Amino acid sequence: MTDTTRDGLEPAAATTTHGLVGRVQRSDWWRSMFRHPQLDTPRGRALQSFSNFFLHIYPVKVPARVLRLRYSFRLGFIAAVLFGILTVTGVYLMFVYTPSPSAAYGDMQHLKTSVGFGQLIRNVHRWSAHLMVLVIALHMVRVFYAGAYKKPREFNWVIGVVLLLVTLAFSFTGYLLPWDQLSYWAVTVGTNLVHYVPVLGGTLQDLLIGGDQIGPSTLLRFYALHVAVLPALLTVVLAVHIWRVRKDGFAVRRPNVGAFEEAATTTATSAPAGAPPDLYGGRSRLLGVVDRESVTAEDRAVDDTVFTWPHLVARHVVVALGVAALVLGLGVAFAAPLRGLANPNVTPEPSKAPWYFSGLQELLSHFDPLVAGILVPMGIVLVLVVLPYIDRNPATEARNRKVAVLVFTGLVVAAVVLTIVGTLFRGPGWKFVAPWTHLYLEL
Amino acid sequence: MTQDRRQFLVNGWKVGGALLIGAAGYTAYEALRPLAGGAGGGELSAGSVDDFAGDSATYFPEGRLYVVKAKGDLLALSQKCPHLGCQVPFCESSGRFECPCHGSIFDIGGEYITGPSPRGMDRYPITVKGGAVVVDTGSLEAGPDRGARKYFSKPKGPSCIEGG
Numbered sequence: 042m043t044d045t046t047r048d049g050l051e052p053a054a055a056t057t058t059h060g061l062v063g064r065v066q067r068s069d070w071w072r073s074m075f076r077h078p079q080l081d082t083p084r085g086r087a088l089q090s091f092s093n094f095f096l097h098i099y100p101v102k103v104p105a106r107v108l109r110l111r112y113s114f115r116l117g118f119i120a121a122v123l124f125g126i127l128t129v130t131g132v133y134l135m136f137v138y139t140p141s142p143s144a145a146y147g148d149m150q151h152l153k154t155s156v157g158f159g160q161l162i163r164n165v166h167r168w169s170a171h172l173m174v175l176v177i178a179l180h181m182v183r184v185f186y187a188g189a190y191k192k193p194r195e196f197n198w199v200i201g202v203v204l205l206l207v208t209l210a211f212s213f214t215g216y217l218l219p220w221d222q223l224s225y226w227a228v229t230v231g232t233n234l235v236h237y238v239p240v241l242g243g244t245l246q247d248l249l250i251g252g253d254q255i256g257p258s259t260l261l262r263f264y265a266l267h268v269a270v271l272p273a274l275l276t277v278v279l280a281v282h283i284w285r286v287r288k289d290g291f292a293v294r295r296p297n298v299g300a301f302e303e304a305a306t307t308t309a310t311s312a313p314a315g316a317p318p319d320l321y322g323g324r325s326r327l328l329g330v331v332d333r334e335s336v337t338a339e340d341r342a343v344d345d346t347v348f349t350w351p352h353l354v355a356r357h358v359v360v361a362l363g364v365a366a367l368v369l370g371l372g373v374a375f376a377a378p379l380r381g382l383a384n385p386n387v388t389p390e391p392s393k394a395p396w397y398f399s400g401l402q403e404l405l406s407h408f409d410p411l412v413a414g415i416l417v418p419m420g421i422v423l424v425l426v427v428l429p430y431i432d433r434n435p436a437t438e439a440r441n442r443k444v445a446v447l448v449f450t451g452l453v454v455a456a457v458v459l460t461i462v463g464t465l466f467r468g469p470g471w472k473f474v475a476p477w478t479h480l481y482l483e484l
Numbered sequence: 485m486t487q488d489r490r491q492f493l494v495n496g497w498k499v500g501g502a503l504l505i506g507a508a509g510y511t512a513y514e515a516l517r518p519l520a521g522g523a524g525g526g527e528l529s530a531g532s533v534d535d536f537a538g539d540s541a542t543y544f545p546e547g548r549l550y551v552v553k554a555k556g557d558l559l560a561l562s563q564k565c566p567h568l569g570c571q572v573p574f575c576e577s578s579g580r581f582e583c584p585c586h587g588s589i590f591d592i593g594g595e596y597i598t599g600p601s602p603r604g605m606d607r608y609p610i611t612v613k614g615g616a617v618v619v620d621t622g623s624l625e626a627g628p629d630r631g632a633r634k635y636f637s638k639p640k641g642p643s644c645i646e647g648g
Contacts, residue, residue, distance in 0.1 A: 226570065226585070229568070229569050229570065230568045230569065230570065230585060232569075233567075233568040233569035234568065236569075247517060247518050248513070248516045248517060249516075251516060251517070251518050251519075252518045253518075254548075254564070254569070258518070258519070262516060385548070385571070386545050386548065386563070386571055387571060387573075388570040388571040388572075388573070388583075388584050388585060389584070390584035390645070391584060391585065392570055392584060392585040402586075405568070405586065405600060406586050406587070406600055409600075409602070410567065410568070410600070410602065469584055469645055470582070470583075470584055470586075470587040470643075470645030471585065471586045471587045472587065472645065
């Protein structure tokens, strides 16, 4: 089917470029950079993947279904692209920005008035940051419903939870940097939550903001975290995450492809009665009931993989370009907000946390801060971390894991509702205000 | 205790690693902890006793506090909401402190009336020396418990928080 048309290449397809280009490509110094000629044969493509540092992030071949958009919606990849965009725009911003209360706000204005494309860079940075949080949340939801956190991928799910927390820390530290009323009071509310941690709360808050209120030392340490500590952390953890995607094996329904998985001896016992045997990694697919097309295709290779280069890489390039176009469009259309200079003596009405924390803020208006600000979020993180170890059900289809799907869906719905109410339906004094009468939304 | 040379070296690496982590952690703590004397701490002169009329709140931005006169008592109230640290403005129309962040409301004496705040507004010790009011901003005292009703009174007029 797909693989034969995609990768059934004739050796004659090998390129033999003539003229100057060909001579250059055959020269010693060219071959010192690119070890292998771009032979358009299966062997040539494999050699390119093996010998290219950037392509070696990918496996040489992937199962054909990985190419389908529906397989993953490319959410993890999109998050990685956004991280790349954030790194590039963030470095641009670092050339202009000074992390001190006397200078930071002025630098924000310079970006707008004096630096060519400065405001656009800031807009793209901001919208990419919001999108990254959103995409990572969707990625996690997608992975849950696919059951892709199950053995042998338990630990990669845990790494993913760490990446989510690092991303939130990124977003929260970056939120303070413009040093306007919006950032100042959102971070004031956010950091005061830490105070409710039992026993260590006061010390933790001191270490986080470096004083009894948000001030110069807070700005400096948030900056250092934002541009040095968190980028290094995210890069390393993300590398492990991507590496494990390969090592734990692609494609959810083949549990025995993981490098750490024992041989497929448990197939017969672990499969529920009536389930198609091939879904559980059996080697008996040709013995099952097959339709005519499958019979006629019987003599083709069992291998259903395709070359990553170019099939998956080309799709990723298209997605990356689409993401770049989207955030650029958002940056052109919508300016990142900048309120008045931060004033520690005037709290604006209303004071909202960033949208991904506004669900928490909504919860805080109903419950004790210790419960809503500390126990609930820590409980959620804890449940997420241990989820793959307590959910031992190997099934990945929704009908065979009703409890897990129902509980998780309930949590997701609750989080979405709280976030929407907190973001859109709250006005001064945290009073209920319908968004169609007045919208108190700032991103 | 017997251990061969190989085991001794392995343990040495472990101890060294633990010391290194401890040193890195302590250095991070030293770099991040607040520097002494960074905030407040001094005595704030708030003027003459006669400046404070019955049931009023006067704002002192340099001390981030209010000096109020409530039912004859002089109190120095921190502007920082005990809930999540927002600045609590005094609402002239209702004669109460109303926090715009999450809707906590306090009476003229800083006692809790409603909202998510866990207690009343925090206080600084206040002394009167020869007719001059002095606030010690160095020692903050936790506000009264939620049940306190010493200075409670009906709101004078409409609330400053929209719809409240």
